[in-house]
Amino acid sequence: MSVPARFQSNDRWQQIKSKMGGWSLTTYGILAFAFLYLPILILVIFSFNDARSVSKWAGFTFDWYGKMFKDGQILLSIWNSLFLAIVSTIISTVLGTLAALGLERYRFRGKTAVDSMFYLPVIIPDIAMAIMLLLFFNMSGIGFTPWKVNFFGARLAVPYSVIIGHVAFNTSFVAIVVRARLAQMDRTLEEAASDLYANAWQTFRRVTLPMLMPGIVGGALLAFTLSLDDFVITFFTSGAGFNTLPVRVFGMIKKGVTPKINAVSTLMLAVSLTLVVISILLSRRSGDGDSVQMGF
Amino acid sequence: MTETYAVELQDVVKQFGNVVAVNHVSLQIRDGEFFSLLGPSGCGKTTTLRMIAGFEMPTSGAIYIQGDRQGYRPANKRPVNTVFQNYALFPHMTVAENIAFGMEMRKTPKDEVKRRVAEVLDMVRLGQMANRKPKQLSGGQQQRIALARALVNRPEVLLLDEPLGALDLKLRKAMQIELKALQEDVGITFIYVTHDQEEALTMSDRIAVMNNGVVHQVGDPETIYEHPADRFVADFIGETNFIPVKVVSLAPEIVVELGSGEKVTAGWVEEGLSVGDRAVLSIRPEKMDLLELNEKPSNPSKDTALVNGKVTQLVYVGTDTRHTVALGDGTEVVVRLQNIYIGEEPWEIGEDAIVTWNAAHARILKE
Incomplete structure (x- = not known):
């Protein structure tokens, strides 16, 4: 049986409409990607520019990377950034995981309040948090006392205030990521463990923790990345003379932009990207890692 | 011990x-x-x-x-x-x-x-x-x-x-x-x-x-x-018929009255029921049989229930056929008859029938 003509023409019109819809969507997609990634691409390209200019191409060179690694100030700031990220990640991963377990597994008075307080550092502006922390460090007398440490041969003086500041915001992110994983976890697995004679600690060690691992690793990588990239809170809580890489870059920009800054930024970009890829790969391997990708 | x-x-x-x-x-x-x-x-x-x-x-x-x-x-x-x-x-x-x-x-x-x-x-x-x-x-x-x-x-x-x-x-x-x-x-x-x-x-x-x-x-x-x-x-275990009844006597034998006024005996009564109470007679569909009007025994034993009804629905389910029968007061019961009879005329919808069962299979339960 043939389809009546009016339906045929209608079909054709629908076809054209959906095709046009397809094209405009593709165009829109390309533009959106260009908007997001073109600046990054330009940044990376000009880090290889054989001139002081960051807008005129004059040939390819690795010079700026060489210069970057010879600049003592930059090197020190990289060590500072790494040390700060590692220490604050370890502390906030432990605290955040414990907080997630507590919030997900126990009922107590004021739980809702504590619960929403955990989201606060995630939603309030960095600047507000930075000022709060600064006031807190001044009033509490913690000040900017540095932790003097030899880190892979680099002599660092990292103010405790910066570490506490980073832990303060990272803990929330870790707690949120780990909680998402916990919420997905089947509670009967823990019951099964205790049914098979495991005490509370053995149940946690052998069942809960391994099941949570993708969430914990994801949270830790997120914390590491956030710590590495943070500018505002570091800037406000470090006092004079302590530079992380982002703070150092900010200082350099004030003296004029050279491709060296592009090189530094490209390096930071590469590290961040690597971390994201690692976290995605880890979550893939564990089978289901929707919770891990959260936040990136 | x-x-x-x-x-x-x-x-x-x-x-x-x-x-x-x-x-x-x-x-x-x-x-x-x-x-x-x-x-x-x-x-x-x-x-x-x-x-x-x-x-x-x-x-x-x-x-x-x-x-x-x-x-x-x-x-x-x-x-x-x-x-x-x-x-x-x-x-x-x-x-x-x-x-x-x-x-x-x-x-x-x-x-x-x-x-x-x-x-x-x-x-x-x-x-x-x-x-x-x-x-x-x-x-x-x-x-x-x-x-x-x-x-x-x-x-x-x-x-x-x-x-x-x-x-x-x-x-x-x-x-x-x-x-x-x-x-x-x-x-x-x-x-x-x-x-x-x-x-x-x-x-x-x-x-x-x-x-x-x-x-x-x-x-x-x-x-x-x-x-x-x-x-x-x-009700929960298997299929069963519940026929609303009134308890007429508990001893020497259990007798109940159906909605139609017909009286039947039962094998067991749930504790707590007394004469005059409303109750249900519970009987499994496979424990019942259908008789033609002319098949009615002239001198039935008192343990044989014989109740008038009319066939209202037939559902063939392979091993047996489910006969829905409306009793005198309109209560519908299901009678399952195994399909083992050869050459016998099947029941038809609208046909008058006598529903029969043994009193031992009938249990009087609270509503």
């Missing part, structure tokens, strides 16, 4: 907030018995099982396992193991690691663990799966691993929470037989939670029928089916 039961519940109550999940339940489960807790969802059967396992603590009452009062003893210190509805296999461990878990927690020597894992895998015929992850197994295989993981610990009592619920019908039937054979083989007491009455009837030595947190009847499958203690049990 009183008998020691595998599991004994004494007046156990479990409340969740204002909700009473289990309401004064007392049960005695014998050693080596296949005991089922049967009831619709929300009847308290799973909560009862979880209290025996130690995942929930009773609000009041006492639970004994092998004569040993459990009190607030946590699950990991109880001599029972559970097969969970969703199997709850540890996804990050291999099949062998899953099975070895319980023995490892009890510090069983390594070579013994290895031997027993191999043994139990053999028993459930999944020896070649030892190094797989649970996710790589089919539902039926996972089910058998869950069973193996529990049985390998040689528990005093095995608790099973609807273990076949997630399997398709054919596999479920096969597993029912396998489970029952296994239970007889290992001789361990099984407490089996199910909402599937056929499953319970097929597998159990005894069944406790539960509803709304209360145990309605405990008995072997035949007793539960043939002699239901009350209306809920009669």
Whole structure:
């Protein structure tokens, strides 16, 4: 049986409409990607520019990377950034995981309040948090006392205030990521463990923790990345003379932009990207890692 | 000396907030018995099982396992193991690691663990799966691993929470037989939670029928089916007819009056009913027969009920045909007649008939 003509023409019109819809969507997609990634691409390209200019191409060179690694100030700031990220990640991963377990597994008075307080550092502006922390460090007398440490041969003086500041915001992110994983976890697995004679600690060690691992690793990588990239809170809580890489870059920009800054930024970009890829790969391997990708 | 039961519940109550999940339940489960807790969802059967396992603590009452009062003893210190509805296999461990878990927690020597894992895998015929992850197994295989993981610990009592619920019908039937054979083989007491009455009837030595947190009847499958203690049990287990009646006499014989005014005798009456009370006569469709009007016996025994009716519906279901018959007061009953008659004229819709049954099969229950 043939389809009546009016339906045929209608079909054709629908076809054209959906095709046009397809094209405009593709165009829109390309533009959106260009908007997001073109600046990054330009940044990376000009880090290889054989001139002081960051807008005129004059040939390819690795010079700026060489210069970057010879600049003592930059090197020190990289060590500072790494040390700060590692220490604050370890502390906030432990605290955040414990907080997630507590919030997900126990009922107590004021739980809702504590619960929403955990989201606060995630939603309030960095600047507000930075000022709060600064006031807190001044009033509490913690000040900017540095932790003097030899880190892979680099002599660092990292103010405790910066570490506490980073832990303060990272803990929330870790707690949120780990909680998402916990919420997905089947509670009967823990019951099964205790049914098979495991005490509370053995149940946690052998069942809960391994099941949570993708969430914990994801949270830790997120914390590491956030710590590495943070500018505002570091800037406000470090006092004079302590530079992380982002703070150092900010200082350099004030003296004029050279491709060296592009090189530094490209390096930071590469590290961040690597971390994201690692976290995605880890979550893939564990089978289901929707919770891990959260936040990136 | 009183008998020691595998599991004994004494007046156990479990409340969740204002909700009473289990309401004064007392049960005695014998050693080596296949005991089922049967009831619709929300009847308290799973909560009862979880209290025996130690995942929930009773609000009041006492639970004994092998004569040993459990009190607030946590699950990991109880001599029972559970097969969970969703199997709850540890996804990050291999099949062998899953099975070895319980023995490892009890510090069983390594070579013994290895031997027993191999043994139990053999028993459930999944020896070649030892190094797989649970996710790589089919539902039926996972089910058998869950069973193996529990049985390998040689528990005093095995608790099973609807273990076949997630399997398709054919596999479920096969597993029912396998489970029952296994239970007889290992001789361990099984407490089996199910909402599937056929499953319970097929597998159990005894069944406790539960509803709304209360145990309605405990008995072997035949007793539960043939002699239901009350209306809920009669209704929940198998198919049954409820005919509204009025109690006319209780002694020397039980006589009730149907809505049509016809009087019949019955074999049993539920406690608490007295003369003049409204009640229901419960009778299974396969216990009834239909007679042509001219077939009416001239001198029937007093145990034979003969009630006038009219055929209103016929449904052919293969092994038998379901005849719906309207009695004098309009009450419809279903009569199942096996399709074994050759050359006999089938019943037709609208035809007058006499419904007959033996009084011994009729039970008078509270409304």
